[in-house]
Amino acid sequence: MxxxxxxxxxxxxxxxxxxxxxxxxxxxxxxxxxxxxxxxxxxxxxxxxxxxxxxxxxxxxxxxxxxxxxxxxxxxxxxxxxxxxxxxIQVIFQDPYSSLNPSMQVEDILVEPLVATGSGSGRTRVRELLDAVGLPADSGGRYPREFSGGQRQRIAIARALAxxxxxxxxxxxxxxxxxxxxxxxxxxxxxxxxxxxxxxxxxxxxxxxxxxxxxxxxxxxxxxxxxxxxxxxxxxxxxxxxxxxxxxxxxxxxxxxxxxxxxxxxxxxxxxxxxxxxxx
Ligand SMILES: Nc1ncnc2c1ncn2[C@@H]1O[C@H](COP(=O)(O)OP(=O)(O)O)[C@@H](O)[C@H]1O
Ligand SMILES: [Mg+2]
Incomplete structure (x- = not known):
């Protein structure tokens, strides 16, 4: 083992x-x-x-x-x-409504962990992440409120995977x-x-x-x-x-x-x- x-x-x-x-x-x-x-x-x-x-x-x-x-x-x-x-060690929470910053576009939500750790801004990475969680490629420019509960949880999963x-x-x-x-x-x-x-x-x-x-x-x-x-x-x-x-x-x-x-x-x-x- x-x-x-x-x-x-x-x-x-x-x-x-x-x-x-x-x-x-x-x-x-x-x-x-x-x-x-x-x-x-x-x-x-x-x-x-x-x-x-x-x-x-x-x-x-x-x-x-x-x-x-x-x-x-x-x-x-x-x-x-x-x-x-x-x-x-990342985390996904129960409530996709309160765990995503409502004033940030999806792209910025996903880029934030990359920037915080100096992993580059990674616009390509954003597209990869959206694809990995089954969200439309143009989701990056939208805000969390534009998504359903399930889609928001997909955004949270993408952020955890970043x-x-x-x-x-x-x-x-x-x-x-x-x-x-x-x-x-x-x-x-x-x-x-x-x-x-x-x-x-x-x-x-x-x-x-x-x-x-x-x-x-x-x-x-x-x-x-x-x-x-x-x-x-x-x-x-x-x-x-x-x-x-x-x-x-x-x-x-x-x-x-x-x-x-x-x-x-x-x-x-x-x-x-x-x-x-x-x-x-
Ligand atoms: N910061 C804290 N201070 C005091 N008690 C806490 C704190 N956080 C959780 N608890 C207590 O710990 C117990 C377990 O809580 P929690 O881990 O949230 O349970 P679960 O996630 O299984 O519902 C509960 O009795 C809760 O009141
Ligand atoms: Mg709990």
């Missing part, structure tokens, strides 16, 4: 209070993530999924334990070192989208992974969605991992009672049924890519 791209060991995140006081939000969480792999964190709201993502990004305090990227410690590092590793990262943290990337658009965006993420070998830390409250996209699943319950294993095993034969509860809550836990349902959704949908609003 090659070295994991990302490794989290005995992570503890505690907020507020001094030594021992405060609230422990993440308690002794360990997992690793390999190149080209999708590992999902699934759990109900408040179980600590986003906090783990934030800890990996250096945005939540690592009270104990460690996080390593390609064998190098990235928890509690200096700002200068964080800036270097930041390009390797620096060719090794890891993308996808925090509920499709939870704000209708089911049809959700299926298309999940398919896009999978296509991108096949082409680039990027690893996803995929965060969702929905075991059905997670089962569709993951190689492995870690079930998070009150800041601890209740169980972790191959996606199919965890989703169809859960060992932990909490996972069984999630299974009941998920729309369809059977991947075969899910695939059929998804295929039907894709047939129904032909409009999404041509509904750029505000055309003259």
């Amino acid at each position: 090659p070295e994991p791209v990302l490794k989290v060991d005995n992570l503890v995140v505690r907020y507020g209070g001094r030594k021992g006081a405060g609230t422990t939000v993440i308690d002794d969480v360990s997992f690793d993530l390999h190149a080209g792999e999708t590992l999902s964190l699934v759990g109900e709201s408040g179980s600590g999924k986003t906090t783990i993502g934030r800890a990996v990004l250096g945005l939540a305090p690592v009270t104990a334990g460690s996080i390593t990227f390609r064998g190098e410690t990235i928890s509690n590092i200096s700002r200068a070192r964080r800036r270097k590793v930041a390009r390797e 620096l060719d990262p090794s890891v993308i943290i996808c925090d509920e990337p499709t939870s704000a989208l209708d089911v049809t658009t959700q299926a298309r965006v999940l398919t896009l993420l999978q296509d991108i992974q096949r082409q680039t070998g990027v690893a996803y830390l995929f965060i969702s409250h929905d075991l059905g969605v997670v089962n569709e996209v993951s190689d492995r699943i870690a079930v998070l319950h009150q800041g601890r991992i209740a169980e972790i294993g191959k996606a199919h095993d965890v989703a169809t034969n859960p060992q932990h009672p909490y996972t069984r509860r999630l299974q009941m809550a998920a729309p369809v836990a059977d991947p075969k049924k899910q695939r059929i349902r998804r295929a039907k959704r894709l047939q129904l949908d032909t409009a999404e890519l041509s509904d750029v609003k505000g055309n003259p």
